[in-house]
Amino acid sequence: VLISLPSRPLRKISSIFLAEAWKKNNIEEVNTVYKKSISTLFLIGTLIYVGIIINLDNIFEIIPKYESGRNVIILIGAAYLVDMLSGTSASIISNSKHYKVLGYIMMATVGLVIITNIIFIPIWQLTGAAFASFITIVIAFFMRFLFLYFKYKLQPYFYKHFLILIIGALMLVVNYFIPENNNFILDIIIRSSVITVLFISLSYFLKISEDANKLINLILSKFGIVSLK
Template sequence: MGIVIRQSIKTTGITYLGFVVGYLNTLLLFPLVLSKEQIGLTRLLISVSFLFATFASLGAGNIPTKFFPYFKDESKQHNGILPFVISVGMVGYIIFVIVFFLLKDVIFSIYTKNSPLLLDYFYYFLPFTLIVLLTTIFESYLIVQQKPVVPTIVREVLMRLFMSLGLVAVLTSIFSFETFADSIIIYYLIGLMILILYIKRKKVLFLKPNFQILKSAHLKEMLMYAGFIIMGNASATIIANIDSLMLSAYSGLGSAGIYTIAFFIAAVIEIPKRSISQVVIPIVSQANKDGDVSKLKEMYQKTSLNQLIVGGLLFLGIWCNIDNIFKLIPNGEIYSPGKWVVFYIGLSKLFDMATGVNQEIVGTSKYYKIDLAFYLFLAAVAVITNLIFIPKYGITGAAFASAISIFLFNTIRFLFLLSFMKIQPFSIGTIKVLVIFFLTLFVSSQISSMQNFIVDLILRSVVVLFLFGGLVLLLNVSDDVRKIVQTILNRIKDILN
């Protein structure tokens, strides 16, 4: 876990810096500058473009994740895998453009009644989808070479800083909302160019086609893998975005705006998982290639335990302060109906973290095809549950439906890996963390609310941090967490001395 710890600390630190910027954007600037309908529209412009890019890529961005170890040879320009992957993506984009225009009337019929503003940006999705598609490919290319830091900076920090500048421009009347919405494409284009320049600087921008790859013994398997992955990724993206898409269709962009704010609060919990995943992917991929089950088991259990600890601490800190958090948000009374969205989404994120890197293990193994069946099943569950719960319970129903999907998804993956690979993520440490978690939740719930909500927030946060964190360290639940804390304390001592 040495390289995982080092790079995870870097990427997690960068990601949390991005969260700070994201907090300023989503919980302060967005509610201050934009209406809830405009917030909902902004969320949809981005999430729909990512959804379209998932389909348009034909799974190209995932090919390096599994097959890079077979082509890795810098002296031979990695045997042309980068231009091959880009070519697959561009073929997919051309197909997407054709389908996009064929389905225009269907899309208009869905959103005309409750979200007509979205239709004003219909053609916006064409260039944005292409930019997201290429960004995904270059990010994947860097990550499989164990260079996740710059992609993380661009995605988590730079994009959000650009968004901050745009919001400030709206606040000071330099930008209209329409100009702000248009500028989002420019931000992502700049991010893409930075990735390309970074790859060139590292001297691994190998764009010369190597037609020998078309004769590779792995070609058929790569194309089959991409075919399965596109459906799997599309299903996963549907699961992640169906709530906001259906809320906009059923309840309008205002509900989507409230949901966006609440979802962001809960999404903080999964930041460590996103950082760890980028570092673990090449290690898990290599272990699957080598048939090293012991390494897979080690990564599975350690990531599960460490993610549960960090995720549990974040969930407790958020939920115990949820009313205070909404008081911090400008116009917070408008967005406070999202309280239970935070609970259900947060709980599902925590469960996702507790089940470890199951997606990375299955997705890079010989069983990757079965993952498609999981995704398709759960995409269907997500659509059905949203259809049931959104009309009855609105934004809370959307969150509950999403939570059901995530719980089912991870439970099925857990049972599959247990049955077919004889590995599971839990240990005695898991039980210890859960006991500490519920003890902390109980103690914090007994604290009487204070008149000054800032003082109340600080008090509850201190109780959660010292009770949960202290018991985890005292019982030495995780060697990795203990080492990280010790490293941080040593650095603080060095600074003070």
Template sequence: MGIVLKQSFTNTLILFLGFAIGGINVLFLYTHFLHEDYYGLNTFLLSTANILLPLLVLGMQHTIIKFYTSYRTKYEQDQFLTSALLLPLFIIIPLAILGSFFYETIANWLSKENNIIKPYTYLIFLTAIFMGYFEVFYAFSKIQYKSVFGNFLKEIFSRICTSILLVGVYLQWITDVQFIYAIVIVYGIRMLIMMFSAFKLYKPDFIIKFPENSKEILSYSFYIILAGSASGILLDIDKFMIPQMEQIAEVAYYAVGIYIASVIAIPSRAMQQIINPLTAKELNSNNLKEVENLYKKSSITLLVAGGLLFLLINLNINDLYAFINKPEYAVGGMIVLMISIAELYKLSLGTNGAILTNSNHYRVFFYFSIAMAISVVFLNRWLIQLLGIDGAALATLIVVLIFSTVKIIYVQLKLNMQPFTKKTILVLTIISILFLIFYSITIPFHPIVNMVLKSLIITIVYIFTIYKLNISEDINVLIKKYFRL
């Protein structure tokens, strides 16, 4: 876990900084500088592009990680990487042609409830291409076990650019409309920087010839496309469906709650950048003992880190909304709680997803993802009509709890390994006790003072308890390095 811990820690710092910048954007700049309709529109466009992303690049960002280490010669590796760059064009070009013929029909359908969407529909496709190829070039870096710069581009670069653009809107340098176009340009620039960085790390000789195992690659890519699309649906379908049933401003209110809760996923996103290719490597070598070791260690480490974030977010949520000082956005308190529970459970799965997508059982990941996507669509349609935007969060929570449990059981049955130990129960007990104790405590000062005081107390108590109980060796090493306990 040495290289995992080192790069994961660096990536975690980048993610925290990125989320801090994003938090300023989401909680203050977007809410105060950009009209809520355009904030909702921006969220809708980016979320829809994210749903399209796996299809447009044929899931190549995952295929690269899965197969690269299986090739033994430079010629084979370069042949494979060249194919990974060219194959998405066989999807992008035909879809672009079809989209131009049926553009009016597509635009009218998407803007049925909110006419503001129609003039910007084509930006969805363009943004999805930029996002998709960014991920492909990022995968080039990951297979060289260099994930930090790509993570910086993904988490910090685009958010800093967004901050500058939002300030530009406030100072009337650009309009709300120009902001929407500028965001798309930012994603295009980010893709180009990632491309140059990836080729600097390793530039393959371009060999326009498909690898001998092309059939296996295409089969894997087909399943990953559908699985990735389904995963994108699970993540973003709520922000796509809300404008079909509610006013687009509701997307803005929902997005703020989702963003706050998504902070819990930071440790997982940091660790997955490096642990996914390592898991693929061990699976390709049939080293199941090390795969299980990574599975258990990642689970407890992520649960401990996510548990602290869960407590800090949910025990400070009322003060946070009071500080934002936008009452219309404060409807998201229950959204934050439900999504943060879902995120915490996903953290406890550790490398479960990496095991499924990089093993011979990758096809079942597709079936799970499709089932999850179908379930969340039906639940969203029912629960949004019943409960509004709270219903969208509840739909996500239900699907995550059910299908995450199914994934754990499947890996246990097929590979005889599962992520949990007695320490898992201990961590959950600590989180529950601290939540119940501090939930009823209110501090009668300014919201910032309240959040700082409560966060300091919770963090000290939590870290001290985790350390003394020796829950995670990796976390204890970090604590000893930065604190004197």
């Protein structure tokens, strides 16, 4: 849930622009909002997900009785990350004249939840339920993407989205080289701070998200580090 929190306000704001774009039948503007939302949401989601993964050991040192839920956290986190990768696809469909399609996809999703839970819970118990959720969200993601692609030729994904994955993976590697601290709280603070600074710096210099860079530039301008033109 923590991973998906940033998506709620952004999707609400985007929905206003999408409604206006559909009113004018401006497909190009719809695709622009689609692409920007994915870049921003996937970037934020990946940072939060990496932050959770690198601190799992510390978290379970603090609450050891929940350590059996490690795989559940990893799978549910990955599921929400896939949802962030879908950007505003649901809002695009709901604001279009084919809004009923979103209802059909939601009904199919409910069916998938039931079927996958029946299959995987008896095998892996709680982890099975998490895996079922992951599969369901991935399939729902592809259903929305494929509908928008074939119906409106919307294809928002490009190489920078792959770069986000590379940066995330690189942060997991860097995490292994950060010395451990016996104080779990202090270790969380140090580990999270190092990874956050590196992740944001790489994302900024690689210009992954136009909106994220604008926000960072605005913050830096307050300290006189950059000037806004």
